[in-house]
Amino acid sequence: xxxxxxxxxxxxxxxxxxxxxxxxxxxxxxxxxxxxxxxxxxxxxxxxxxxxxxxxxxxxxxxxxxxxxxxxxxxxxxxxxxxxxxxxxxxxxxxxxxxxxxxxxxxxxxxxxxxxxxxxxxxxxxxxxxxxxxxxxxxxxxxxxxxxxxxxxxxxxxxxxxxxxxxxxxxxxxxxxxxxxxxxxxxxx
Amino acid sequence: xxxxxxxxxxxxxxxxxxxxxxxxxxxxxxxxxxxxxxxxxxxxxxxxxxxxxxxxxxxxxxxxxxxxxxxxxxxxxxxxxxxxxxxxxxxxxxxxxxxxxxxxxxxxxxxxxxxxxxxxxxxxxxxxxxxxxxxxxxxxxxxxxxxxxxxxxxxxxxxxxxxxxxxxxxxxxxxxxxxxxxxxxxxxx
DNA sequence: GCGTAAATCTTGACACTGTCAAGACATGGC
DNA sequence: GCCATGTCTTGACAGTGTCAAGATTTACGC
Numbered sequence: 324x325x326x327x328x329x330x331x332x333x334x335x336x337x338x339x340x341x342x343x344x345x346x347x348x349x350x351x352x353x354x355x356x357x358x359x360x361x362x363x364x365x366x367x368x369x370x371x372x373x374x375x376x377x378x379x380x381x382x383x384x385x386x387x388x389x390x391x392x393x394x395x396x397x398x399x400x401x402x403x404x405x406x407x408x409x410x411x412x413x414x415x416x417x418x419x420x421x422x423x424x425x426x427x428x429x430x431x432x433x434x435x436x437x438x439x440x441x442x443x444x445x446x447x448x449x450x451x452x453x454x455x456x457x458x459x460x461x462x463x464x465x466x467x468x469x470x471x472x473x474x475x476x477x478x479x480x481x482x483x484x485x486x487x488x489x490x491x492x493x494x495x496x497x498x499x500x501x502x503x504x505x506x507x508x509x510x511x512x
Numbered sequence: 513x514x515x516x517x518x519x520x521x522x523x524x525x526x527x528x529x530x531x532x533x534x535x536x537x538x539x540x541x542x543x544x545x546x547x548x549x550x551x552x553x554x555x556x557x558x559x560x561x562x563x564x565x566x567x568x569x570x571x572x573x574x575x576x577x578x579x580x581x582x583x584x585x586x587x588x589x590x591x592x593x594x595x596x597x598x599x600x601x602x603x604x605x606x607x608x609x610x611x612x613x614x615x616x617x618x619x620x621x622x623x624x625x626x627x628x629x630x631x632x633x634x635x636x637x638x639x640x641x642x643x644x645x646x647x648x649x650x651x652x653x654x655x656x657x658x659x660x661x662x663x664x665x666x667x668x669x670x671x672x673x674x675x676x677x678x679x680x681x682x683x684x685x686x687x688x689x690x691x692x693x694x695x696x697x698x699x700x701x
Numbered sequence: 702g703c704g705t706a707a708a709t710c711t712t713g714a715c716a717c718t719g720t721c722a723a724g725a726c727a728t729g730g731c
Numbered sequence: 732g733c734c735a736t737g738t739c740t741t742g743a744c745a746g747t748g749t750c751a752a753g754a755t756t757t758a759c760g761c
Contacts (some may be wrong), residue, residue: 353623355544359748375748433677434542459719473684474695476665481670488622495662506663509700548719558740563720718747725740
């Protein structure tokens with residue numbers, strides 16, 4: 324039995340295609356301007372198909388955020404295994420945000436998501452646990468609490484958010500990695 | 513000639529009333545769920561009145577952001593004059609975000625604003641200048657560049673964003689000022 | 702193999718949204 | 732007193748999320 328992808332009534336993996344389409348759309352206009360109908364058009368299906376798969380708009384964004392947290396955890400883990408260096412994990416944090424803007428922006432916008440979603444909670448806990456391995460203190464729920472870990476997370480996250488919001492001048496925007504390494508080195512752990 | 517506020521065709525200070533209504537609405541659902549028609553209803557005017565005053569939805573949000581930056585600068589200036597302490601300015605930064613959530617969220621969401629708006633640019637520059645006085649390095653456009661200033665700003669901003677996004681456990685959320693003072697003291701300036 | 706239940710996707714409708722043009726009304730200058 | 736200007740309303744339009752109902756395909760028990 325051949326799985327006829329892309330032509331018949333059943334799509335094959337529409338869920339996957341819808342998430343990809345959503346990520347593309349988010350990359351262009353941000354998570355808040357996402358339109359379910361535009362996503363449907365992009366994926367070549369009817370206007371109500373996305374809502375069927377994800378319940379509602381927040382459901383689609385929640386799926387994007389969950390996948391983002393998984394990819395995020397992957398990226399941080401890779402760097403930690405390779406270097407064993409806190410600072411490099413921080414740089415990877417920022418790099419992920421720059422290279423995966425759509426995912427990153429969606430991940431940190433809780434008012435657009437279904438907060439209680441178990442899949443999102445699992446992925447969040449995983450990315451927190453990865454951060455924990457790098458910075459050193461979290462409880463069972465993945466809540467970071469040790470002051471040194473909080474300081475590092477806050478510094479890297481704040482720098483990343485300000486950078487992506489266009490709050491820095493060209494001196495900083497041209498070499499964000501170098502600047503982040505510099506300011507990171509000013510933190511007593 | 514009596515200025516008949518609140519009853520006749522002309523409103524008196526509808527612009528003011530619309531901004532206040534917008535801030536209320538944003539406080540309830542965030543800037544991205546703001547509805548011009550809901551704002552109009554709240555202010556007791558017709559559905560198209562807000563667009564007349566602010567051009568479009570982004571125009572209203574831009575006005576809110578500009579006013580937010582002014583209030584923000586006021587708050588930081590007060591603390592700096594009173595204490596002359598960097599760390600206390602950082603705490604005031606976070607306090608403002610908590611106490612004026614609607615303003616703060618709108619201020620740092622450039623994709624919803626008219627970036628080129630002169631009034632917004634003026635207010636932004638003012639709040640940057642205030643930050644500069646506290647942390648120590650900015651160019652003529654108000655772009656902070658000195659590493660120590662960047663580090664402090666990033667740390668405080670990141671902590672604030674993570675806190676408001678619900679990313680911390682109860683240990684931190686119960687006494688954010690204390691925690692921020694603690695992690696702030698770990699920064700070599 | 703077959704028939705029925707379930708899953709997947711479409712269609713059509715509804716209330717709501719931002720935006721625009723045209724009109725109603727009030728105010729200020731002459 | 733009259734006209735021009737600014738303020739606000741009204742009505743319309745296309746686009747949005749969401750829901751119910753229908754069409755179509757797959758999966759499963761027998």
